[in-house]
Amino acid sequence: MAVLTYVVAVGGLAAVFWHWVRGKSWDDSLSFALTVTMSAVGGQWMAARVPRKTGRGDG
DSSP states (O other): OHHHHHHHHHHHHHHHIIIIITOOOHHHHHHHHHHHHHHHHHHHHHHHHSOOOOOTTOO
């Protein structure tokens, strides 16, 4: 549920920004929103799976 809320918020804000601020069509705005949302979700997914090495003084 949280992921769906995040996706709708990011995509919706991106589409509205692209349409109103940039003056693009809704088709362009939805394509931009899809690109931004996939990048944001994909980046978080990849960051969660990157192994992190701990150093000598790390917790």
